[in-house]
Amino acid sequence: MTDTPKTCFLIVGLARSGTSSIAQFLENLGVYFGDHAHFLDTKTHPHNPIFYELQWINDFNGQVIRASNRFEFDCDYLPIEEDFHRPGIAELGASLRKQFLEEFGDRPLVGVKSPPLCFTFPLWRAVLTEMGYAIKTVLTLRSASAIVKSNFAITAHPYHWRRSFASHLLAIWYFFRDVPVCQFDYDLFMREPLSYGQAKAAELGLAIPDAAQATGHLSRAHYHHQADDAGTGDPWLDRIDRDLRAGRLDPNEYLDFRWVAMLFIEELESLVKNLEPRREGNVPGTEPTAQQWFQEHQQLRALLQQGGRFNVKPRPDGTIDIRRISKS
Numbered sequence: 001m002t003d004t005p006k007t008c009f010l011i012v013g014l015a016r017s018g019t020s021s022i023a024q025f026l027e028n029l030g031v032y033f034g035d036h037a038h039f040l041d042t043k044t045h046p047h048n049p050i051f052y053e054l055q056w057i058n059d060f061n062g063q064v065i066r067a068s069n070r071f072e073f074d075c076d077y078l079p080i081e082e083d084f085h086r087p088g089i090a091e092l093g094a095s096l097r098k099q100f101l102e103e104f105g106d107r108p109l110v111g112v113k114s115p116p117l118c119f120t121f122p123l124w125r126a127v128l129t130e131m132g133y134a135i136k137t138v139l140t141l142r143s144a145s146a147i148v149k150s151n152f153a154i155t156a157h158p159y160h161w162r163r164s165f166a167s168h169l170l171a172i173w174y175f176f177r178d179v180p181v182c183q184f185d186y187d188l189f190m191r192e193p194l195s196y197g198q199a200k201a202a203e204l205g206l207a208i209p210d211a212a213q214a215t216g217h218l219s220r221a222h223y224h225h226q227a228d229d230a231g232t233g234d235p236w237l238d239r240i241d242r243d244l245r246a247g248r249l250d251p252n253e254y255l256d257f258r259w260v261a262m263l264f265i266e267e268l269e270s271l272v273k274n275l276e277p278r279r280e281g282n283v284p285g286t287e288p289t290a291q292q293w294f295q296e297h298q299q300l301r302a303l304l305q306q307g308g309r310f311n312v313k314p315r316p317d318g319t320i321d322i323r324r325i326s327k328s
Contacts, residue, residue, distance in 0.1 A: 004108050005108065005134065006106075006107075006108050006109075006110075006131075006132055006133045006134065007108065007110075007133060007134045007135075007136055008110050008111070008112060008128050008133040008135055008136070009026055009111040009112070009136050009137075009138055009204070010111075010112050010113075010117055010121075010124070010136070010137050011023050011052075011111065011113040011138045011140065012115075012117050012118045012121075012137060012138070012139055012140070012172050013115075013139055013142075013168075013172075014140075014142070014147055014165065014169070015115055015147075016142070016146075016147050016150035017141065017142040017147055017186060018140050018142050018184075018186025018187075018189070018190075019115075019140045020050060020051055020052050020053075020113070021186065021189070021218060021222075022138060022140050022184050022186065022189070023052035024050065024052060024217050025189075025197060025214060025215060025217070025218075026138070026204075027052070027111070028213065028214040028215075029201055029206040029207065029214055030109055030207075031109045031110065031111040031206070032104065032107045032109060032110050032111065033052050033110070033111045033112070033113065034054045034104065035103070036050070038054050038055060038056065038103070039051050039052060039053060039054060040053045041055075051113075052111075053113050053114055053115075054103065054112075056099055056103070057112060057114045058114050058116070060095070060096060060099065061114055061116035061117065061119075061120050063092065064089065064092055064120045064123060065077050065116060065119065065120070067088055067089055067092070068083055068086065068088075076163065076167075077119055077167075078119075078167060078171070078254075078257070078258040078262065079119055079120075080255075080258070081122050084122040084123045084126070089123070090123075093123055093126060093127045096123070096124070096127050097127050097130070100127070101131075109206075110133075115168070118168050118172045118176075119175075121175040121176065122175065125179075135179060136182065137179055137180065137182065138181075138182050138184050138204070139172060139176075139181050139182065139184065140186055141184065141185045141186065141245060142186040142187055142227070143225075143226070143227035144231050144232045144237070144238060144241050145225070145227075145230035145231055145232065146227060146228070147165075148161075148232050148233070149224075149225040150224065150225050162232075162234060162237065165232065165237050166237060166240060166257060167257065167261075169240055169244055169249075170240065170254035170257050171254055172244075173249050173251050174251045174252070174253075174254035174255070177251040182200065182204055184200055187226070187227035189215075189218070190218060190220075190223050193211075193215035193218050194211045194212065194215060197211055197214055197215045201214070
């Protein structure tokens, strides 16, 4: 007798990219996402009719991040695999295993949706593999301009949001670089639910006896921002989004981003605190672009290679002034 194969579907992607609709589609195909009573409370978070995010999983991921993140904003949590072997982090795996068993039991098809998964995946991978699960990753994609509009309709923190956009996509491409990833385009799903749903079900190895039933939850009423070619308004972010979709994004770009960001984070967070209260209105595109934060990358790398001391200071226009203090 052989044990029944077990599969865990991990849904990752940017906030407001259609993750909940895609999770519900998988649920309609037999994937168990846990007790609905344990999902995020829609009274507290009224911008979604249902989240498919277990509160305890979000809390657990938050615990992992807080245990090793010394910065204020989650988008500045930029771990690498070695971080998950540190004392106090690796031990959290036992807690995850216990809670996972309590929620999912021995069900063969389960699903997990939680935005911070793109950063905490190494710990999840170790635990799920030990528990005998095959991991299938679903990366949700949506028009970048629609994601911007949807996020700004809820809360507008442009400096935070732009860094979050970059860090999430780069982290996904880095941490999931050696596992199969199914790209699931929410805009295509909304336009062609039956044919696109059938194709994605086949790609994920899920039976779809009734495509109309499986996609019946999709509602134009909840599809407020349709796809267009406007992008984010930031050429650097748009290039990351384009390269990821085309499969040509270099996974190591996350490490480059992390290397520079770790040097600038204190300045960036200070700038957010100082500028955000003075910003009038919630109009995207009026703030310095994310590319400007990192455009002196090569200059800074050259300075560090030469050795000595330097000072990094934000300019009023959002760019960064890097000045050599001494050669020793």
